[in-house]
Amino acid sequence: MKSDEPSLARLMAMAQRGDQLAYRTLLIECRRWLKQYFGTRIAPNHLDDLVQETLLALHHKLATYDPARPFLPWLAAIARYRWVDHLRRVYRAEETELEEELIGRSDEPAIAARISLDRLFEQLPSAQAQAIELVKIEGLSVAEASHACGQSESLIKVNIHRGLKKLTAMIEKA
Amino acid sequence: MYRDTNALIDELTAGLEPVRPLRLSSGLRFALAGLAVTLAVVALLFGIRGDVLAGRLDPVFLLSAGLFFVLGLAASVTVIVMSRPQVGRDHGGWRWAAAMTALLPLSGIITWMVRGPDAVSAATVGQGLECAVIGSMLGLLTFAVLTFWLRRGAPTSPERAGLLTGVAAGSFGIFALSLHCPFSDVVHVGLWHSLAVVVSAGLGRLVLPRLIRW
Numbered sequence: 104m105k106s107d108e109p110s111l112a113r114l115m116a117m118a119q120r121g122d123q124l125a126y127r128t129l130l131i132e133c134r135r136w137l138k139q140y141f142g143t144r145i146a147p148n149h150l151d152d153l154v155q156e157t158l159l160a161l162h163h164k165l166a167t168y169d170p171a172r173p174f175l176p177w178l179a180a181i182a183r184y185r186w187v188d189h190l191r192r193v194y195r196a197e198e199t200e201l202e203e204e205l206i207g208r209s210d211e212p213a214i215a216a217r218i219s220l221d222r223l224f225e226q227l228p229s230a231q232a233q234a235i236e237l238v239k240i241e242g243l244s245v246a247e248a249s250h251a252c253g254q255s256e257s258l259i260k261v262n263i264h265r266g267l268k269k270l271t272a273m274i275e276k277a
Numbered sequence: 278m279y280r281d282t283n284a285l286i287d288e289l290t291a292g293l294e295p296v297r298p299l300r301l302s303s304g305l306r307f308a309l310a311g312l313a314v315t316l317a318v319v320a321l322l323f324g325i326r327g328d329v330l331a332g333r334l335d336p337v338f339l340l341s342a343g344l345f346f347v348l349g350l351a352a353s354v355t356v357i358v359m360s361r362p363q364v365g366r367d368h369g370g371w372r373w374a375a376a377m378t379a380l381l382p383l384s385g386i387i388t389w390m391v392r393g394p395d396a397v398s399a400a401t402v403g404q405g406l407e408c409a410v411i412g413s414m415l416g417l418l419t420f421a422v423l424t425f426w427l428r429r430g431a432p433t434s435p436e437r438a439g440l441l442t443g444v445a446a447g448s449f450g451i452f453a454l455s456l457h458c459p460f461s462d463v464v465h466v467g468l469w470h471s472l473a474v475v476v477s478a479g480l481g482r483l484v485l486p487r488l489i490r491w
Contacts, residue, residue, distance in 0.1 A: 121295035130286045155285050160491065162289045164431040166296040167361045180362030184433045184491075218364040274433040275366045 112174040119165055130158060133178060140182055144220045146242055149193065157185045179218035183274045186220065190239040191267055223270060223277045231266030234259045239267075304357035304426050308445070311422040312349070315415050315453045323457040335461040341381055341470060342455045348378045348474070349419070349448030352441045356423050359438050360430020368434075371441065378448075378471070385467020396464055405469030408451070408458055412473030413480075416443075416450025420481065427489040435486035443481020447474035 111132060117125035137154045145153055160181050168177050224232055237248035238259065249256045319325070328335060351374035359368055389396050423442045432438040451473040460466065 119296050123290050123293050126293045127290040167431040176364040179364045
């Protein structure tokens with residue numbers, strides 16, 4: 104089926120009433136949508152983990168969706184929250200090449216642009232965005248990131264801390 | 278994590294139970310019920326101030342109690358709305374209520390300066406601290422109710438949710454206490470009653486985020 108906003112909202116409302124078939128269809132569509140949504144903003148080897156974490160969050164927070172409101176902005180808020188949380192927790196990634204074919208496509212470009220991770224990320228000052236991009240997404244060490252972008256190591260750490268704090272504050276607003 | 282997302286989807290589908298969506302009206306009823314219990318506690322434990330019972334309402338009492346009630350209501354509504362995430366929401370409306378209520382401490386400080394340092398004696402400080410402490414404690418029920426609601430919900434900014442829960446709790450707590458507190462002086466109300474909200478907001482910001490992360 105086509106995962107347009109009204110269909111997803113309808114499936115979600117049915118899932119809230121306990122319809123398992125609708126829920127299964129919704130989860131499959133959400134998995135596809137989330138893979139596109141996270142796109143290049145996550146290291147490829149962490150994409151499946153993040154999608155699964157977000158599906159679990161969706162499951163536990165089903166009651167927080169208001170059937171009178173659009174579905175995708177709700178799902179995007181859940182996804183952004185899990186994404187920022189994931190950035191906090193990660194890692195030095197083993198692979199840093201991003202899968203270009205996962206760059207998001209959407210049938211509703213205006214909505215997609217409004218709720219995208221890029222829009223959230225663009226709210227950050229460039230130094231903070233760069234520090235997060237290099238260390239938390241591409242998986243460089245702080246020293247490597249410092250060498251790559253010219254910021255001192257302590258500045259990289261400060262910018263990551265401030266950037267993640269700012270992202271958390273803007274999850275729904277940006 | 279699961280090795281296979283299909284297995285996760287199978288498990289989640291099998292575990293689906295019908296849920297009742299969180300409603301703003303339900304959350305608000307819940308919060309106001311907490312306030313009603315708090316008011317009953319004040320009436321039973323401390324008693325209602327005599328001029329209120331006699332129907333002689335002091336203007337400073339009316340204004341300050343009204344402002345704290347409106348701030349508590351605005352913060353409570355924002356907290357309840359925050360429990361249902363949605364990209365595109367601002368959650369900033371409560372700031373206007375906070376700005377209006379901030380006129381109370383501002384007026385208190387200006388009046389204190391005009392009257393001179395003697396306007397705040399050791400005795401009035403003691404009375405003020407008592408109001409600030411009891412007012413903060415009376416907000417605990419509102420604090421618990423909103424925390425429960427946030428744990429059911431999905432707040433995407435636990436820090437802001439914590440701060441606002443504290444503002445709501447402190448405002449409702451001091452609103453309830455103002456029905457007992459016999460002082461209608463703008464210095465007392467502006468400084469010490471406002472302090473209850475500030476203390477409660479600080480506690481909410483510090484304590485709550487770890488309780489409501491998801």
